[in-house]
Amino acid sequence: MVHLTGEEKSAVTALWGKVNVEEVGGEALGRLLVVYPWTQRFFESFGDLSTADAVMKNANVKKHGKKVLASFSEGLKHLDDLKGTFAALSELHCDKLHVDPENFRLLGNVLVVVLAENLKNEFTPELQSAYQKVAPGVANALAHNYH
Amino acid sequence: MVLGAADRTAVRALWLKLGSNVGVYTTEALERTFQAFPSTKTYFLHLDLSPGSAQVRAHGQKVADALTLAVDHLDDLPSALSALRELHAHKLRVDPVKFQLLVHCLLVTLARHYPGDFSPSLQASLNKFLSHVISALAPNCH
Numbered sequence: 001m002v003h004l005t006g007e008e009k010s011a012v013t014a015l016w017g018k019v020n021v022e023e024v025g026g027e028a029l030g031r032l033l034v035v036y037p038w039t040q041r042f043f044e045s046f047g048d049l050s051t052a053d054a055v056m057k058n059a060n061v062k063k064h065g066k067k068v069l070a071s072f073s074e075g076l077k078h079l080d081d082l083k084g085t086f087a088a089l090s091e092l093h094c095d096k097l098h099v100d101p102e103n104f105r106l107l108g109n110v111l112v113v114v115l116a117e118n119l120k121n122e123f124t125p126e127l128q129s130a131y132q133k134v135a136p137g138v139a140n141a142l143a144h145n146y147h
Numbered sequence: 148m149v150l151g152a153a154d155r156t157a158v159r160a161l162w163l164k165l166g167s168n169v170g171v172y173t174t175e176a177l178e179r180t181f182q183a184f185p186s187t188k189t190y191f192l193h194l195d196l197s198p199g200s201a202q203v204r205a206h207g208q209k210v211a212d213a214l215t216l217a218v219d220h221l222d223d224l225p226s227a228l229s230a231l232r233e234l235h236a237h238k239l240r241v242d243p244v245k246f247q248l249l250v251h252c253l254l255v256t257l258a259r260h261y262p263g264d265f266s267p268s269l270q271a272s273l274n275k276f277l278s279h280v281i282s283a284l285a286p287n288c289h
Contacts, residue, residue, distance in 0.1 A: 030267060031267045031270060034267040034268060034270070034271050035267065035270050035271040035274050052266070052267045052268040052271065055267070056267055109251055112251075112255055113251075113254050113255050113258045113270065114258070116255040116256075116258040116259040117258035117259065117262045117265055118262065119259075120259055120260075120262055121259070123255075123259055125175075125178055125179045125182040125183070126182065128179055128182070128183050128252075128255060129179075129182045129183040132183040132184070
C-alpha cells in the first residue's frame with residue numbers, strides 16, 4: 001500500500017491533470033528502451049529500434065506507451081488498492097509476457113524524469129517525493145502476483 | 148555499458164554548457180535525494196539538511212567538483228576517483244545503491260532545467276557516464 005498524506009494525494013492528482021498521458025507514455029517507454037537497451041528484449045516485434053531516433057519515432061512504441069500510461073493513470077485513482085487494481089496485469093506480465101519486475105521500477109524512474117522534463121518548475125522536490133512513492137507502489141503491485 | 152566515443156562527446160559538451168552551474172544542479176539533486184529518499188539522510192547526520200542549507204550547498208559543490216574531475220578523466224575513472232573511492236567505500240561506508248538515487252535525482256534536475264535539450268540519447272550517455280562513476284566508487288573496484 002502506498003502511504004501518501006492527503007496533501008500528497010491531492011498534489012499527485014492535480015499534477016496528473018496537467019499531463020498529456022498519450023505523449024508522456026510514449027516518451028517514457030521510448031526513453032526506457034534507449035537508456036536501458038536490454039529492455040528492448042520484450043519488444044522485438046515492434047520494428048526499428050536501432051537508434052534513439054528510431055525508437056522515439058516508432059509508432060508501436062508510442063502506442064504501447066500510451067497503453068501503459070493509461071494503466072498507470074487508472075492506478076492513480078486507486079492508490080489504496082494498487083494490488084487489486086493491477087492483479088490481472090500482474091498475472092499477464094508474469095505468465096504471458098515474462099517480464100522481470102525490475103523493469104517496472106526502471107520505467108517508474110524514467111517516468112519521473114519525463115514528468116520533470118514536461119512540468120519543469122511545477123515538478124518540485126515535494127511532488128517528486130510523492131511520485132517516488134507512487135511509482136514503486138505500482139511496480140510492486142505489478143510484481144505482486146508473480147510466482 | 149561501455150562509454151563510447153559518442154557518449155564521451157555528449158557528456159563533455161553538456162559539461163561545457165553547464166559551466167560554473169554544475170554546483171547548482173548537484174545541490175538541487177542532493178536536496179531532491181534527501182526529500183524523496185529519506186534513508187539517504189542517515190549518511191549526513193553531521194550536516195544541517197534544512198531547505199536552503201549552506202552546508203548542503205557546500206556538499207553539492209564538492210559533488211560537482213568530483214563529477215567535473217570525472218569528466219576530465221573519462222579514460223581512467225578508477226584511478227582519478229581512487230581517493231573518493233577510499234573515502235566513500237572504506238571510511239564513510241556508503242551503500243553503493245544510494246549513489247544510484249543521487250544519480251536519478253541529478254537526471255531529474257537536469258531534465259527539469261533543460262527540457263527540450265535533454266534528449267533520450269543525452270540521458271542515455273549521461274546515465275552510462277554516471278554508472279561508470281558509481282562503479283569507480285564501489286569498494287570492489289581497483
